Amino acid sequence: xxxxxxxxxxxxxxxxxxxxxxxxxxxxxxxxxxxxxxxxxxxxxxxxxxxxxxxxxxxxxxxxxxxxxxxxxxxxxxxxxxxxxxxxxxxxxxxxxxxxxxxxxxxxxxxxxxxxxxxxxxxxxxxxxxxxxxxxxxxxxxxxxxxxxxxxxxxxxxxxxxxxxxxxxxxxxxxxxxxxxxxxxxxxxxxxxxxxxxxxxxxxxxxxxxxxxxxxxxxxxxxxxxxxxxxxxxxxxxxxxxxxxxxxxxxxxxxxxxxxxxxxxxxxxxxxxxxxxxxxxxxxxxxxxxxxxxxxxxxxxxxxxxxxxxxxxxxxxxxxxxxxxxxxxxxxxxxxxxxxxxxxxxxxxxxxxxxxxxxxxxxxxxxxxxxxxxxxxxxxxxxxxxxxxxxxxxxxxxxxxxxxxxxxxxxxxxxxxxxxxxxxxxxxxxxxxxxxxxxxxxxxxxxxxxxxxxxxxxxxxxxxxxxxxxxxxxxxxxxxxxxxxxxxxxxxxxxxxxxxxxxxxxxxxxxxxxxxxxxxxxxxxxxxxxxxxxxxxxxxxxxxxxxxxxxxxxxxxxxxxxxxxxxxxxxxxxxxxxxxxxxxxxxxxxxxxxxxxxxxxxxxxxxxxxxxxxxxxxxxxxxxxxxxxxxxxxxxxxxxxxx
Amino acid sequence: xxxxxxxxxxxxxxxxxxxxxxxxxxxxxxxxxxxxxxxxxxxxxxxxxxxxxxxxxxxxxxxxxxxxxxxxxxxxxxxxxxxxxxxxxxxxxxxxxxxxxxxxxxxxxxxxxxxxxxxxxxxxxxxxxxxxxxxxxxxxxxxxxxxxxx
Numbered sequence: 001x002x003x004x005x006x007x008x009x010x011x012x013x014x015x016x017x018x019x020x021x022x023x024x025x026x027x028x029x030x031x032x033x034x035x036x037x038x039x040x041x042x043x044x045x046x047x048x049x050x051x052x053x054x055x056x057x058x059x060x061x062x063x064x065x066x067x068x069x070x071x072x073x074x075x076x077x078x079x080x081x082x083x084x085x086x087x088x089x090x091x092x093x094x095x096x097x098x099x100x101x102x103x104x105x106x107x108x109x110x111x112x113x114x115x116x117x118x119x120x121x122x123x124x125x126x127x128x129x130x131x132x133x134x135x136x137x138x139x140x141x142x143x144x145x146x147x148x149x150x151x152x153x154x155x156x157x158x159x160x161x162x163x164x165x166x167x168x169x170x171x172x173x174x175x176x177x178x179x180x181x182x183x184x185x186x187x188x189x190x191x192x193x194x195x196x197x198x199x200x201x202x203x204x205x206x207x208x209x210x211x212x213x214x215x216x217x218x219x220x221x222x223x224x225x226x227x228x229x230x231x232x233x234x235x236x237x238x239x240x241x242x243x244x245x246x247x248x249x250x251x252x253x254x255x256x257x258x259x260x261x262x263x264x265x266x267x268x269x270x271x272x273x274x275x276x277x278x279x280x281x282x283x284x285x286x287x288x289x290x291x292x293x294x295x296x297x298x299x300x301x302x303x304x305x306x307x308x309x310x311x312x313x314x315x316x317x318x319x320x321x322x323x324x325x326x327x328x329x330x331x332x333x334x335x336x337x338x339x340x341x342x343x344x345x346x347x348x349x350x351x352x353x354x355x356x357x358x359x360x361x362x363x364x365x366x367x368x369x370x371x372x373x374x375x376x377x378x379x380x381x382x383x384x385x386x387x388x389x390x391x392x393x394x395x396x397x398x399x400x401x402x403x404x405x406x407x408x409x410x411x412x413x414x415x416x417x418x419x420x421x422x423x424x425x426x427x428x429x430x431x432x433x434x435x436x437x438x439x440x441x442x443x444x445x446x447x448x449x450x451x452x453x454x455x456x457x458x459x460x461x462x463x464x465x466x467x468x469x470x471x472x473x474x475x476x477x478x479x480x481x482x483x484x485x486x487x488x489x490x491x492x493x494x495x496x497x498x499x500x501x502x503x504x505x506x507x508x509x510x511x512x513x514x515x516x517x518x519x520x521x522x523x524x525x526x527x528x529x530x531x532x533x534x535x536x537x538x539x540x541x542x543x544x545x546x547x548x549x550x551x552x553x554x555x556x557x558x559x560x561x562x563x564x565x566x567x568x569x570x571x572x573x574x575x576x577x578x579x580x581x582x583x584x585x586x587x588x589x590x591x592x593x594x595x596x597x598x599x600x601x602x603x604x605x606x607x608x609x610x611x612x613x614x615x616x617x618x619x620x621x622x623x624x625x626x627x628x629x630x631x632x633x634x635x636x637x638x639x640x641x642x643x
Numbered sequence: 644x645x646x647x648x649x650x651x652x653x654x655x656x657x658x659x660x661x662x663x664x665x666x667x668x669x670x671x672x673x674x675x676x677x678x679x680x681x682x683x684x685x686x687x688x689x690x691x692x693x694x695x696x697x698x699x700x701x702x703x704x705x706x707x708x709x710x711x712x713x714x715x716x717x718x719x720x721x722x723x724x725x726x727x728x729x730x731x732x733x734x735x736x737x738x739x740x741x742x743x744x745x746x747x748x749x750x751x752x753x754x755x756x757x758x759x760x761x762x763x764x765x766x767x768x769x770x771x772x773x774x775x776x777x778x779x780x781x782x783x784x785x786x787x788x789x790x791x792x793x
Contacts, residue, residue, distance in 0.1 A: 034762070034763050034776070035763050035765050035766055035778075037776065038763060038766055038769075038776030038777070038778045039778070072763070072765030072766065073765055217762060218759070218760065219760070220720075220721030220722040220723070220725075220759050220760035220764075221721055221722035221723045221760065221764050222760075222762075222764070223760075223762035223763060223764055226762045258668060258705050259758075259761060259762065260762060261774065296664075296665065297664075297665060297668055299664050299667070299668055299699075299703035299704070299705040299706065300703050300704030300705040301702060301703050301704060302759065313664065314661060315660075315661050316660070316661040316662055316663035316664050316665075316691075316699075317663075317695070317699070318698050318699060318702045319702070319703075375723075375764050375765070377722075377723035377764035377765055377767065378722070378723050378726045378727065378764075378767075379726060379727070383723075383764070383765035383767075384765050385765075415722060418722075449722065449723075449764075451722045451723050451726060451764075453726055457726050462722075462725075462726075465720075465722070465725050466722075469759055472759065473759065475702075578783075580738065602731065602734060602782075603731065604782065607782070607783075608783075
């Protein structure tokens with residue numbers, strides 16, 4: 001591939017790529033994101049390759065392994081273009097049929113289509129499935145159209161046009177102004193105005209200046225950065241080069257956590273290809289602008305996603321944060337001005353340049369412009385990644401896109417913002433989602449994790465879960481965070497074990513305030529949020545644990561007992577055989593009884609008890625009824641069954 | 644111990660500054676742990692104090708200062724996995740293998756790690772063995788999965 005040396009060259013290359021491709025030629029695209037790969041999409045795509053060869057269609061059909069489409073719940077996903085026929089949960093056995101029916105005869109395989117869970121109505125096209133229809137996929141949309149390992153796919157869709165525009169028709173000041181005018185705010189959690197950050201870095205004294213892509217996505221429950229990095233790395237790269245041009249930087253870093261091997265692989269390929277095409281390196285597109293970028297694998301530490309800690313890690317040291325009275329835009333990596341943005345923020349930049357700040361400002365709310373990608377997970381029907389305009393309500397996300405709560409259960413709360421965020425109760429789900437509104441509710445946008453919780457989730461347990469996470473991830477440098485969170489965790493553990501005392505809630509609130517005010521970095525500063533927000537909205541649940549020794553959701557092991565209702569037990573032996581603690585007494589035709597002294601409360605009996613019997617229940621806050629006397633345990637075998 | 648591999652890894656990097664973490668990751672991948680001799684060699688080659696290499700090795704989760712089993716088994720306890728029963732999966736694995744978080748079975752078959760989010764939250768609860776993802780896990784499936792590894 002000869003290097004692209006001018007904007008005209010880029011246009012020519014784009015046209016050549018498009019000319020090589022017949023838009024009417026069928027193309028089978030298979031999602032190769034991590035989610036679908038877990039469902040063996042790798043084997044499915046190999047099967048497609050074999051089948052296409054076998055049926056002698058190699059010249060007539062294209063096959064493309066794309067990035068994550070987002071509808072991870074229904075993977076592996078297969079979409080066949082040009083008609084955009086979408087098949088869900090495709091297995092190896094479906095492959096020959098798809099080829100012979102859809103490709104050869106242009107017929108739709110009905111059973112693989114999306115079916116509306118209520119009406120059963122089938123949906124043929126991907127974009128018409130409610131999960132996608134109600135989204136606005138500006139940043140994430142191209143994921144499903146391109147092979148992330150092939151730069152030509154990105155160029156064909158207009159990739160690097162924004163870079164070309166910036167380098168040849170805009171001054172760096174104009175680029176900066178455009179991003180400022182768009183009011184793009186950082187997608188990594190803080191929501192700091194991106195343009196202002198760039199400007200501060202640009203104006204900071206000292207050379208060289210660095211730009212950094214933060215893909216150390218460690219928030220539990222969030223994986224949008226992963227999917228962008230795996231699925232459309234060039235969009236991130238293009239945004240970063242544009243940012244570097246605006247700032248006046250010639251060297252950058254991409255920090256990717258090593259837990260994301262596919263992201264590491266794809267971004268390395270993208271960097272290599274961009275260099276080969278003259279879109280990265282010296283004299284980019286013949287503009288005399290130079291920019292190089294290095295990929296750095298993070299070695300696994302949540303705190304290293306904090307900007308100052310990440311920069312320390314880039315220097316090959318322990319990734320601990322430092323006080324930020326001098327911002328990293330003034331003194332960052334190697335003590336030089338450094339501008340760090342999150343993956344999703346960078347990926348928004350080419351869109352702003354291509355479509356203009358006014359266009360970007362037309363999407364979203366007063367204070368939060370554009371879209372945001374959320375990972376909609378937990379107790380929701382359609383789990384996956386969703387991109388929505390800022391200002392959409394939580395209700396629309398959970399019900400219109402997410403398809404509601406599984407198993408007919410009731411929604412209890414939504415957790416946003418990862419360990420720094422909070423839980424928003426069901427009563428507030430008509431609130432619009434943007435940076436400021438979520439903060440008002442005592443939570444935060446964070447990087448975009450959205451974990452849906454149903455009535456089987458204990459809010460005290462969730463608060464404890466986050467503190468447990470944070471004690472594990474606290475780097476230990478400052479005392480309020482290291483010791484304070486530990487103390488809060490201890491109190492919460494007592495509460496969940498039924499050892500809570502009057503005054504514990506107040507003590508938690510007091511500790512929260514101190515930790516928030518005195519911690520060194522944002523990890524400690526926001527660590528009390530999961531506790532404060534659950535106390536704010538679910539105080540009664542804390543009180544039930546403390547005063548009544550009762551866990552209303554039936555989660556906290558020490559406060560629950562499993563009990564087999566004798567009138568419902570059919571003596572089927574299933575729970576008895578499955579109990580790992582051998583705590584169930586009984587036999588054929590004899591009502592089963594749990595020996596409470598042996599029970600480890602693992603819950604297997606409840607899981608395996610056939611739904612039609614529903615004999616096993618959880619009891620909390622009251623005594624377990626005494627077992628039936630042995631002589632009363634016999635079950636009369638139903639007559640007439642042995643026909 | 645033969646440290647020529649360490650030298651080869653260090654030689655791959657063109658500079659000494661800022662590459663310590665990357666070098667240690669490569670060594671971890673090569674040996675499956677970070678032997679003391681390797682750390683010493685790295686500190687000499689990169690001209691960094693051994694204490695710094697040790698601090699990195701003990702701070703980041705990717706590194707192990709004891710030999711790891713043939714298979715690294717990560718049970719995810721991220722929030723999405725947590726609300727979908729991740730802790731029960733961990734309990735089951737611990738019960739079956741007789742080890743807890745961070746430990747290795749005596750036969751060196753498995754090393755168990757509890758992790759805080761693997762970034763495939765839609766599949767929760769998730770367990771990853773080496774590079775293979777096992778999603779939407781049920782407690783009842785764990786034993787069969789473990790038996791599939793040699």
